[in-house]
Amino acid sequence: MKILVCISHVPDTTSKINFTDNDTKFDTNGVQFVINPYDEFSLTRAMWFKEKQGAAVTVVNVGNATTEPTLRKALAIGADDAIRVNTEATDGFLVAKELAAIVKEGGYDLILAGKESADYNGQMVPGMLASLVDFNFVNGCVGVEVDGSSATLTREIDGGEEKVSSTLPLVVAGQKGIVEEKDLRIPNMRGIMMARKKPLQVVEPSGATATTHSQSFEKPAAKGAVSLVENVDDLIRLLHNEAKVI
Amino acid sequence: MSVLVFADSSEGKFKKTAFEVVSYGKKVAEQIGSSMTTLTINGGDASELHTYGAEKVLEVKEGSLSSFNAKSYAAIISQAAATQNADLVIIDSSVDGLTVASLVAVAMDAGYASNVVDLPSNTSPFTVKRKAFSNKGFNHTIISTEKKVVGVAKNSYGAHENPVSGSAESFSATIPAMGVKSESVSKASGTVTIADADVVVSAGRGLKGPENWGMVEELADVLGAATACSKPVSDLGWRPHSEHVGQTGKPVASNLYIAIGISGAIQHLAGINASKVKVVINTDPEAPFFKAADYGIVGDAFEVVPQLIEKLKDFKAQNS
Numbered sequence: 356m357k358i359l360v361c362i363s364h365v366p367d368t369t370s371k372i373n374f375t376d377n378d379t380k381f382d383t384n385g386v387q388f389v390i391n392p393y394d395e396f397s398l399t400r401a402m403w404f405k406e407k408q409g410a411a412v413t414v415v416n417v418g419n420a421t422t423e424p425t426l427r428k429a430l431a432i433g434a435d436d437a438i439r440v441n442t443e444a445t446d447g448f449l450v451a452k453e454l455a456a457i458v459k460e461g462g463y464d465l466i467l468a469g470k471e472s473a474d475y476n477g478q479m480v481p482g483m484l485a486s487l488v489d490f491n492f493v494n495g496c497v498g499v500e501v502d503g504s505s506a507t508l509t510r511e512i513d514g515g516e517e518k519v520s521s522t523l524p525l526v527v528a529g530q531k532g533i534v535e536e537k538d539l540r541i542p543n544m545r546g547i548m549m550a551r552k553k554p555l556q557v558v559e560p561s562g563a564t565a566t567t568h569s570q571s572f573e574k575p576a577a578k579g580a581v582s583l584v585e586n587v588d589d590l591i592r593l594l595h596n597e598a599k600v601i
Numbered sequence: 602m603s604v605l606v607f608a609d610s611s612e613g614k615f616k617k618t619a620f621e622v623v624s625y626g627k628k629v630a631e632q633i634g635s636s637m638t639t640l641t642i643n644g645g646d647a648s649e650l651h652t653y654g655a656e657k658v659l660e661v662k663e664g665s666l667s668s669f670n671a672k673s674y675a676a677i678i679s680q681a682a683a684t685q686n687a688d689l690v691i692i693d694s695s696v697d698g699l700t701v702a703s704l705v706a707v708a709m710d711a712g713y714a715s716n717v718v719d720l721p722s723n724t725s726p727f728t729v730k731r732k733a734f735s736n737k738g739f740n741h742t743i744i745s746t747e748k749k750v751v752g753v754a755k756n757s758y759g760a761h762e763n764p765v766s767g768s769a770e771s772f773s774a775t776i777p778a779m780g781v782k783s784e785s786v787s788k789a790s791g792t793v794t795i796a797d798a799d800v801v802v803s804a805g806r807g808l809k810g811p812e813n814w815g816m817v818e819e820l821a822d823v824l825g826a827a828t829a830c831s832k833p834v835s836d837l838g839w840r841p842h843s844e845h846v847g848q849t850g851k852p853v854a855s856n857l858y859i860a861i862g863i864s865g866a867i868q869h870l871a872g873i874n875a876s877k878v879k880v881v882i883n884t885d886p887e888a889p890f891f892k893a894a895d896y897g898i899v900g901d902a903f904e905v906v907p908q909l910i911e912k913l914k915d916f917k918a919q920n921s
Contacts, residue, residue, distance in 0.1 A: 582897070
């Protein structure tokens with residue numbers, strides 16, 4: 356089985372968010388970038404398929420050279436090789452089209468991605484990719500097993516879970532549950548050393564054009580200080596009269 | 602440029618978000634001087650949608666779609682858009698809505714912006730405001746394609762009653778092979794889901810153990826709220842994973858979020874800060890959650906929560 360894991364390169368959640376150039380650019384100064392946490396769950400599941408079922412695992416990112424440390428980290432966790440599509444990921448549709456070009460070339464059986472990225476939480480790319488290459492698509496996946504050319508999966512729905520089945524090839528957008536938090540792996544020194552020697556192929560983009568453009572950024576209005584209340588009577592009164600939520 | 606809205610439903614009942622997208626679509630259609638058509642798939646009574654401004658409703662009744670199927674829903678929505686000459690499709694942020702919207706965008710070759718929190722600030726170029734960086738910012742995004750898909754964030758624009766006299770007609774679409782097959786669905790019955798809840802009552806490690814959740818459930822019951830928990834609590838197995846809210850757990854965008862014994866790690870706040878009013882109950886006045894909250898009580902949950910339940914019962918009795 357050939358698996359492709361799509362990796363986004365996102366600011367760590369604890370980062371301070373600032374904008375520059377008259378609020379038109381995201382200020383990356385001092386920001387730590389990481390593997391998108393949702394992708395990390397899917398990558399870890401791919402490692403399971405590698406170890407238990409002999410799958411070959413390739414990781415891919417659409418981005419400029421600054422994203423390479425994130426791909427190296429994925430290699431250190433255990434992916435066999437990496438592909439970077441050398442273009443800025445400015446738009447979900449553009450990223451999906453570039454990934455589709457990679458998928459069409461690669462003959463993959465299973466595409467694993469995170470349900471969403473931790474920066475825009477858009478849930479755009481996996482579904483678009485599946486549609487572009489005409490693979491089946493399961494979103495919000497919290498469990499996947501593969502037996503030969505068929506897969507059984509569990510996905511989260513509003514208020515519960517659904518069990519579904521599908522043939523391969525298949526695009527799966529995973530989240531916590533596809534593996535548990537405790538199963539996530541921190542790269543060890545051996546993994547980091549080996550990752551340096553693993554192939555990281557840079558491919559030029561297919562030339563997809565963006566369908567959306569960022570005009571400007573805005574910070575949320577500053578929040579007022581917390582109102583500390585002494586007792587539950589005051590709290591109920593404030594929630595009713597002031598906040599009007601009960 | 603006419604507007605097509607997809608009003609999502611579950612088991613024949615419209616979701617709250619369906620009324621939000623109808624309200625939103627109605628306003629956008631007015632902004633661009635056009636008309637709105639609303640599409641339902643095995644949905645509820647169209648008169649419910651007329652209440653929110655939907656004049657023309659297209660109904661798909663299809664026995665084979667007793668549960669959601671991404672490919673089929675995408676095919677129906679894009680065919681409805683084509684017959685209505687709709688260049689703008691508006692979809693909610695339910696689990697189904699978020700799944701199908703990306704497929705619809707590809708089928709229509711449309712630019713797509715999700716998590717949109719307000720009406721377009723400009724219709725030419727078409728500019729929308731969407732959430733960014735876990736609600737620590739917003740991005741004003743121009744959709745530059747002729748056809749467009751807008752995903753409206755939950756509980757952001759809101760549902761606004763706007764009664765109109767409307768019509769409903771049946772719509773038949775060519776449904777492709779499903780691809781992914783539904784085997785079984787399990788849903789907790791009778792409880793409010795975190796996605797739909799106006800109020801969410803959430804608790805953390807401060808509660809010391811799973812045996813102490815009775816008061817959390819009782820408080821939720823009094824408020825008609827959904828129960829939720831922090832990540833450590835779900836990792837420890839005190840509560841099911843489906844209750845974990847925060848980054849990597851479920852997002853919350855409720856009107857009222859009550860956090861009991863949760864310190865307020867950044868990852869937790871990232872998932873819940875779209876909620877409108879946040880209340881914190883914590884013994885530690887230095888807990889970071891107090892900085893993110895609107896109202897706070899510094900106190901022991903084991904004293905405060907039972908008092909809150911009793912007083913709320915009195916309050917509900919007087920105000921019902």
